[in-house]
Amino acid sequence: xxxxxxxxxxxxxxxxxxxxxxxxxxxxxxxxxxxxxxxxxxxxxxxxxxxxxxxxxxxxxxxxxxxxxxxxxxxxxxxxxxxxxxxxxxxxxxxxxxxxxxxxxxxxxxxxxxxxxxxxxxxxxxxxxxxxxxxxxxxxxxxxxxxxxxxxxxxxxxxxxxxxxxxxxxxxxxxxxxxxxxxxxxxxxxxxxxxxxxxxxxxxxxxxxxxxxxxxxxxxxxxxxxxxxxxxxxxxxxxx
Amino acid sequence: xxxxxxxxxxxxxxxxxxxxxxxxxxxxxxxxxxxxxxxxxxxxxxxxxxxxxxxxxxxxxxxxxxxxxxxxxxxxxxxxxxxxxxxxxxxxxxxxxxxxxxxxxxxxxxxxxxxxxxxxxxxxxxxxxxxxxxxxxxxxxxxxxxxxxxxxxxxxxxxxxxxxxxxxxxxxxxxxxxxxxxxxxxxxxxxxxxxxxxxxxxxxxxxxxxxxxxxxxxxxxxxxxxxxxxxxxxxxxxxxxxxxxxxxxxxxxxxxxxxxxxxxxxxxxxxxxxxxxxxxxxxxxxxxxxxxxxxxxxxxx
Numbered sequence: 001x002x003x004x005x006x007x008x009x010x011x012x013x014x015x016x017x018x019x020x021x022x023x024x025x026x027x028x029x030x031x032x033x034x035x036x037x038x039x040x041x042x043x044x045x046x047x048x049x050x051x052x053x054x055x056x057x058x059x060x061x062x063x064x065x066x067x068x069x070x071x072x073x074x075x076x077x078x079x080x081x082x083x084x085x086x087x088x089x090x091x092x093x094x095x096x097x098x099x100x101x102x103x104x105x106x107x108x109x110x111x112x113x114x115x116x117x118x119x120x121x122x123x124x125x126x127x128x129x130x131x132x133x134x135x136x137x138x139x140x141x142x143x144x145x146x147x148x149x150x151x152x153x154x155x156x157x158x159x160x161x162x163x164x165x166x167x168x169x170x171x172x173x174x175x176x177x178x179x180x181x182x183x184x185x186x187x188x189x190x191x192x193x194x195x196x197x198x199x200x201x202x203x204x205x206x207x208x209x210x211x212x213x214x215x216x217x218x219x220x221x222x223x224x225x226x227x228x229x230x231x232x233x234x235x236x237x238x239x240x
Numbered sequence: 241x242x243x244x245x246x247x248x249x250x251x252x253x254x255x256x257x258x259x260x261x262x263x264x265x266x267x268x269x270x271x272x273x274x275x276x277x278x279x280x281x282x283x284x285x286x287x288x289x290x291x292x293x294x295x296x297x298x299x300x301x302x303x304x305x306x307x308x309x310x311x312x313x314x315x316x317x318x319x320x321x322x323x324x325x326x327x328x329x330x331x332x333x334x335x336x337x338x339x340x341x342x343x344x345x346x347x348x349x350x351x352x353x354x355x356x357x358x359x360x361x362x363x364x365x366x367x368x369x370x371x372x373x374x375x376x377x378x379x380x381x382x383x384x385x386x387x388x389x390x391x392x393x394x395x396x397x398x399x400x401x402x403x404x405x406x407x408x409x410x411x412x413x414x415x416x417x418x419x420x421x422x423x424x425x426x427x428x429x430x431x432x433x434x435x436x437x438x439x440x441x442x443x444x445x446x447x448x449x450x451x452x453x454x455x456x457x458x459x460x461x462x463x464x465x466x467x468x469x470x471x472x473x474x475x476x477x478x479x480x481x482x483x484x485x486x487x488x489x490x491x492x493x494x495x496x497x498x499x500x501x502x503x504x505x506x507x508x509x510x511x512x513x514x515x516x517x518x519x520x521x522x523x524x525x526x527x528x529x530x531x532x533x534x535x536x537x538x539x540x541x
Contacts, residue, residue, distance in 0.1 A: 063453075086457065093455035103450050107261050119250050120456040164454065 014038040015172050015203040016062060021071035023057050023227075031057045033227040035071070039172070039205055044198035044235075046214045047207040049224035055207040058224070059176045062205070063095050064088040076171055093121050096165030096202075098194075100177035102157045104149040104164075110136065111145040114163045121168060135167040139193060155186035162193055166202075173197055175206045179213065187213065195219075247460070255467035258444070265440040266472050269530070272436045273476025273523050274483065276429030280422060281484045281519055285511065287418040293506045294411050298376040301407065304398040305367040305388050316365055319393045323367050326387040328375030333368040337361050364395065377408045426526075433530035437469060441534045465531045473527020477520035484519070485510060 016039035023032040032054045039045055047055050060066045061073055064080050073080040078091050104113050111132055118128040136142040139159040149157055158178060165173060175194060179187035191206075191213060198204040208214065214221055218236035222229060259266050305323060307316060313336075320334045335343070340363040369388070371380060381399065388394055441448070451461050488510050492499065499508055511519065 089452070089455045089457045091455075092453065095455075097453055103446070103453065105447055105450055107257055107447075116451065116456075117454045120451070120454055120460055122247060125246060 013041040015041055015076055016205070017072075017074040018058075018061075019072045019074075021058075021061065021068045021073055023054070023061060023066065024069045030227050032061070032068075032224075035224075035227075035229055037222060037229065037232065039203045041171070041203055042198055042201045043220065044195060044204045044217070045206070045220040045222060046217070047205060047222050047224065048209060048211070048214055049230070050209065053224040054227040055209075055224055056176055057227075059097075059174050059205070059207055062172075062174055063092055063097055089120070093117075093168060094171050096162075096168070096170035096173040098158070098161050098165050098173070098175040098178045100180035102149070102154075102161045102181075104157055104160055106149055109146050109148055110141060110152070110160050113149065113160055114167050117164050117168045131167055132163075135163045138166075139163045153186075154181050155183075155189060158182060158186075158190050159193065162190065162197075166197060170202060173202050173204045175204070177207055177209070179208065179210065188216075191217065247463075251460075251463035251467060254464035255471070258464055258468050259471060262440055262443065265436075265443065266468065269433065269436045269440065269469075269472040269527070270476040270479065272432055273429070273473050273526050273530075274479035276425065276432060276526070277477055277480035277519060277523050278483050278487075280425045280429065280522070281480055281511075282487070283418070283421060283425065284515075285484065285488070287414060288511065288515065289503060289506070289508050290414050291411075292509065293503050294407070294414065295373055296504075296506050297407060298373060298411075299370070301371055301376055302399070303369040303371070303381070303384060303388070305369060305391075305394045306396040306398065307365045307367070308393055308395045309364060311365065311393060315393065319391065320367055322391055323369060323388060323394075326369075326391075327383050328371050328380045329384065330370040330372045332370075335366045335368055337363055337365050340364070340366065367394075377411075378405060429526060430529060430533065433473075433526055434533040437465075437472075437527075437530045438534035440468075441465060441531075462532070462535050465535055466528050469527035469529075469531030470524050471527070473524040473530075474520055475523075476527065477523020480523060481511075481516055481519045 016037075018035055018037050021032060021035045022030055024030050035054075035058065047058065049055055057066065061068055061080065062075055064075075064083060068081050075091060076094050078087065080091070083091060105116065108116070111129075114132045114135060115128050118131060123131070133142060133145070136145050139162060141156060141159055141163065144152060144156060149160065152160065158181075162178070165175075173194070178194065179190050182190060187210070194204055194206060195217060220235045221231070221233045223231040223233070305319075307319060311319070316334055316336070320332050323329065323332045338361070341361050344363060369384070371384065374380070375384065385397055385399070388397055448461055492508055
């Protein structure tokens, strides 16, 4: 057992659970130190903190891109640190991930970029087409489905990335600075879309250093500083 | 089944898209494979013709089985038939006493005098036994001798032991050198091809990361690259075959004198259909292995 140990009890609807998680890239220096938190079904949580606070590291640990140096990470009941090589893709198929730089496939159309999530799980082509169309309609891009990413604006590209992350109906959505490259108007548009995802039952974790955004939505806020959790504030009552 | 077919279709589509998007890199990979296969193929052509020369020598290899005296024609024919069944026998020719005497007289005129004054023909009947090419070795010959010695009616066996040893040594040397140099050339070409394909993989590392991010398994990610390697390799193999054939057509008439010194009366030959297919398939294998090695040693793995 790691230093953090196993939890004694957890809420039954917790989809993400971190127990005393630490991450170190070099001896004596910690990117994350003793982080414990839970994220429940349908919960919308902001992860804030200055640059270098460990937000991206925490996100990467949750989708298995990194292994914790200490502690345990349970995502959808799977211990991420103990997953086999084949186990990580299986876990990622149940998680949606959105990045600041969109990470779209430049040689595939909008429709193909969204469909790739369904292709990897072997969804039949006809069913995939109809689900992709429905998802593009939800993000308001059905008319752009045959365009390539380079022909889209930043906001449109991020909407494609969100559509790709959501088309397989993930139980957890991780968004790392999803509005970092967007102007304020588009930021609200994208965040409304993400907030809507949480209202449909997906656990949403959004890393941002945009305080105005955090204030506007009034959701739970986990603030990281120097790799520690400095604050875990519950949601306010009023929401936009 | 349909899900599996669907995955194959997706891999083919992704491979075609990858090839279209990186035409220049794909062309460089195909040409690299072609250049290395031209080297391997030219050496292979030399080995094939050297083996033909040695096979030509091997055709002269004969075992003489001298028959006991006093056998009638039927008994001699029965022995001939039985010798045919021995392991590794290509053909058996019966040389009667009269034929042996006739050959002796014709071959060695100066010694013909030795036979004058003899009332009886002193030469025995014999069986002249030729071996199949794959048994023209020390071991093959030993097996044949063992089988012939067990046949009653055969009095003595004669064969050029030293000649066989020399032939077998020459064949082993050529084949050993071919294997060694072939292996060195193939490893060298694999390294070059891997380096080239690795560049293509590196250029598309972000695409690989994105696919892995959405939960693509290892097979889903690497299959298009392997298909691309296969296509590049087949193109390289076909190009190499064309270049080799062109060089063969130009160089054989030009170097006829040197070739005659090397091969004697054996006519030089290009690869047959099977050999040509090996070049193309070798290119395909090289391309796939290069892709696999590039993915294993890739920047993000």
